[in-house]
Amino acid sequence: MHWLVVGTGAVGSLMAVNLRRIGEHVSIKPRVTATPNTIEIIHAAHNLEFGVQQFPIEQPTQIFAAIKAYDVAHFLDELQQAPLPEGSSVILSYNGMLENENSIMPASALHWVTTHGAYKNGKEVVHAGLGESWLGWARVEHASSSRPAELFSVLNNALPLLNWSPAINQRRWYKLAINCLINPFTVIHNCRNGELIQHNIADQQHQVAEEICWLAEHQGIQLNADNLVESAKRVIKNTANNYSSMLMDVRQQRRTEIDYLNGFIARQSTAAGTEAPANEALWRRVLELSV
Numbered sequence: 001m002h003w004l005v006v007g008t009g010a011v012g013s014l015m016a017v018n019l020r021r022i023g024e025h026v027s028i029k030p031r032v033t034a035t036p037n038t039i040e041i042i043h044a045a046h047n048l049e050f051g052v053q054q055f056p057i058e059q060p061t062q063i064f065a066a067i068k069a070y071d072v073a074h075f076l077d078e079l080q081q082a083p084l085p086e087g088s089s090v091i092l093s094y095n096g097m098l099e100n101e102n103s104i105m106p107a108s109a110l111h112w113v114t115t116h117g118a119y120k121n122g123k124e125v126v127h128a129g130l131g132e133s134w135l136g137w138a139r140v141e142h143a144s145s146s147r148p149a150e151l152f153s154v155l156n157n158a159l160p161l162l163n164w165s166p167a168i169n170q171r172r173w174y175k176l177a178i179n180c181l182i183n184p185f186t187v188i189h190n191c192r193n194g195e196l197i198q199h200n201i202a203d204q205q206h207q208v209a210e211e212i213c214w215l216a217e218h219q220g221i222q223l224n225a226d227n228l229v230e231s232a233k234r235v236i237k238n239t240a241n242n243y244s245s246m247l248m249d250v251r252q253q254r255r256t257e258i259d260y261l262n263g264f265i266a267r268q269s270t271a272a273g274t275e276a277p278a279n280e281a282l283w284r285r286v287l288e289l290s291v
């Protein structure tokens with residue numbers, strides 16, 4: 001299979017080196033055209049060179065795009081300007097949600113949701129935490145279509161363990177909830193995930209979770225607020241030493257994904273005729289604390 005990994009971020013680089021490890025043909029699509037025609041990624045003390053390719057693409061290609069939520073609309077726009085050849089698909093991976101995303105997803109799009117952890121240190125990619133992943137069709141009307149067997153098998157070999165998920169949106173809502181229940185609090189208290197237990201956030205977390213559950217149900221997804229808060233506590237314990245991705249973004253003066261997490265909940269709740277004040281307050285506070 002031909003693979004095109006979008007960007008040289010943490011998750012994309014991790015996938016690129018692992019696809020290469022199992023013998024797949026992998027190129028990289030950088031954001032700008034004026035780069036050298038190879039890109040180097042260092043992994044486990046090996047220097048790997050990848051060819052560079054931009055759209056349009058001539059041959060069937062599997063696109064792997066692990067990008068920030070705020071880059072998704074622009075990326076889908078790029079794809080629309082350069083339609084992919086028959087037999088191609090696009091695998092998207094990002095935290096949070098966009099308004100109207102079902103209508104802007106190409107028919108061949110899949111979501112890849114992961115609990116693996118990775119970060120970049122210059123050209124080096126570090127696989128910081130082993131996890132598992134879920135793959136499913138992005139468009140709700142395709143959710144129950146059969147799984148693309150070869151694509152699934154290659155992704156599973158590259159970065160196990162992969163689960164096929166006809167209910168990928170349920171998985172995405174769950175991940176969104178966990179991020180909403182942890183990330184903004186780490187920014188506000190400027191602390192590691194594990195240090196959150198020293199702060200009195202239980203009531204706030206419950207309100208955040210209740211608001212998420214209301215909206216999820218409004219959109220046809222069943223979640224339980226008590227279970228979400230318990231799950232968030234478990235994640236906090238298991239990642240006690242980590243700085244959340246949102247706190248890292250704030251410290252490194254990068255844009256955060258808050259607009260697509262608690263911001264998404266607040267805006268969508270208003271649009272659905274109710275308010276989500278706990279999510280709204282976290283959204284506003286993180287915006288104040290970031291660049």
Ligand SMILES: NC(=O)C1=CN([C@@H]2O[C@H](COP(=O)(O)OP(=O)(O)OC[C@H]3O[C@@H](n4cnc5c(N)ncnc54)[C@H](OP(=O)(O)O)[C@@H]3O)[C@@H](O)[C@H]2O)C=CC1
Pocket residue numbers: 006007008009010011012029030031032066067068069071074075078093094095096114115116117118119120245257
């Ligand atoms: N890192 C992790 O461990 C995990 C991350 N996630 C989520 O996955 C997503 C990706 O995370 P991560 O890899 O850390 O993010 P990064 O910011 O490290 O990587 C994103 C990459 O995509 C590039 N990019 C964005 N749009 C385009 C485009 N149109 N063309 C070419 N390149 C593009 C960016 O380029 P540029 O540098 O120019 O912006 C950057 O290199 C996020 O939503 C994150 O929350 C989820 C689980 C774990």
Ligand SMILES: CC(C)(CO)C(=O)C(=O)O
Pocket residue numbers: 178179182183193235239242243244245246
């Ligand atoms: C689960 C958590 C909070 C782990 O740090 C995470 O996904 C993040 O930092 O974005």
